[in-house]
Amino acid sequence: MVATHPLALEVEDQVIIARAADAGFRLVPTATDRGTRSWEWRRGNEPRPQFTNRRVALHWMGEFLEYEQRAG
Numbered sequence: 001m002v003a004t005h006p007l008a009l010e011v012e013d014q015v016i017i018a019r020a021a022d023a024g025f026r027l028v029p030t031a032t033d034r035g036t037r038s039w040e041w042r043r044g045n046e047p048r049p050q051f052t053n054r055r056v057a058l059h060w061m062g063e064f065l066e067y068e069q070r071a072g
Contacts, residue, residue: 016065017058019065020041023043023065024043025041025043025061026042027040027041027054027057027058028042029054036052038050038051039054039057040057041057041060
């Protein structure tokens with residue numbers, strides 16, 4: 001399901017963030033050396049995928065969690 005209403009998008013985002021937290025991830029905004037904002041998923045010492053915007057980071061995590069669920 002793809003939400004289009006801003007409130008529905010926020011609820012969908014919070015669901016992904018909660019599911020990611022259950023898997024040990026945190027979504028963290030960071031600043032590059034040039035001062036631009038990026039977003040990264042952190043879990044322990046694992047590699048930290050970085051994204052140029054929050055929407056893409058959330059989409060990636062949603063896809064990652066779905067893949068993990070199917071594979072598990």
